[in-house]
Amino acid sequence: MEFKNILVEQKDNIAVITINRPTKLNALNKSTIEELHEAFKNLDTNTKVKVIIITGSGEKAFVAGADISEFANYTVEKGQELARNGQKILFDFVQNLSTPVVAAVNGFALGGGLELAMAAHFRVASENAKMGLPEVSLGVIPGYGGTQRLPQLVGKGKAMELIMTAGMISAEDAKDWGLVNYVVEQEELLPFCKKIAGKIIRNSSVAIAAAIKSINANYNNAVNGFDVEIEQFGKSFGTHDFKEGTTAFLEKRKPNFE
Ligand code: COA
Numbered sequence: 001m002e003f004k005n006i007l008v009e010q011k012d013n014i015a016v017i018t019i020n021r022p023t024k025l026n027a028l029n030k031s032t033i034e035e036l037h038e039a040f041k042n043l044d045t046n047t048k049v050k051v052i053i054i055t056g057s058g059e060k061a062f063v064a065g066a067d068i069s070e071f072a073n074y075t076v077e078k079g080q081e082l083a084r085n086g087q088k089i090l091f092d093f094v095q096n097l098s099t100p101v102v103a104a105v106n107g108f109a110l111g112g113g114l115e116l117a118m119a120a121h122f123r124v125a126s127e128n129a130k131m132g133l134p135e136v137s138l139g140v141i142p143g144y145g146g147t148q149r150l151p152q153l154v155g156k157g158k159a160m161e162l163i164m165t166a167g168m169i170s171a172e173d174a175k176d177w178g179l180v181n182y183v184v185e186q187e188e189l190l191p192f193c194k195k196i197a198g199k200i201i202r203n204s205s206v207a208i209a210a211a212i213k214s215i216n217a218n219y220n221n222a223v224n225g226f227d228v229e230i231e232q233f234g235k236s237f238g239t240h241d242f243k244e245g246t247t248a249f250l251e252k253r254k255p256n257f258e
Pocket of ligand 1: 024025064065066068069134135138
């Protein structure tokens, strides 16, 4: 698939996906969502890629939401289909990826943009970033998992307030709320995310994938997270990485995970 709305770079085991519709503040239209699905899928199966960073192009926006011009005339059925398909191919897909995904929030992250950042495994923001779920100001509600992931990250009361007021919070407030892990200067955002990625790639990708599965199980009512942890913990003992990690420790050397 040829990408028209996103850029993908890959270097030193780290991939960077940049949503590239700056004149529309990187709003997520249908084809951008499809391209993102394809890019995440390909990078996840590429054994050279150990961390994926997702960001927006330009200095103004990460993503200013779903593309309003595309769904303004939708029916009830088409609205449901939009949310169901988007959740399946992008938002749940990213959350359940085996490869760690870090959102580098470089400006406005609104509506679907904040929902995409929240589907990533964790978030870092630049000082100018502003975050919110303004859907009720348009007469609609968040449809890409926002009503579920926001309370998971910041608690029910703050989520209720942010969604009901359709407001925006600053990067610093987002950090205080636990929505982002760090706030850094804009020019430091990607280097900082790559520095964290550098710490991740030293570890076992196989074990990290199992940890993601186990942590995500805490938010899935259909499974018991403790049981998933037991299963994933046990499976680790059968992996080459476990043998290498424990042997390296006992031999007082650094592990060499393939
Ligand atoms: N969908 C479609 N187009 C969007 C968009 C969105 N979610 N967000 C921004 N754009 C477009 C604007 O229509 C404009 O396009 P144009 O130049 O062809 O008119 C361009 O991006 C620049 O946006 P603009 O509104 O002029 O920038 P601003 O600096 O004045 O305001 C925002 C920035 C983010 C406050 C404002 O764009 C906004 O409120 N966007 C919508 C946010 C939203 O409600 N998202 C949830 C969607 S469910």
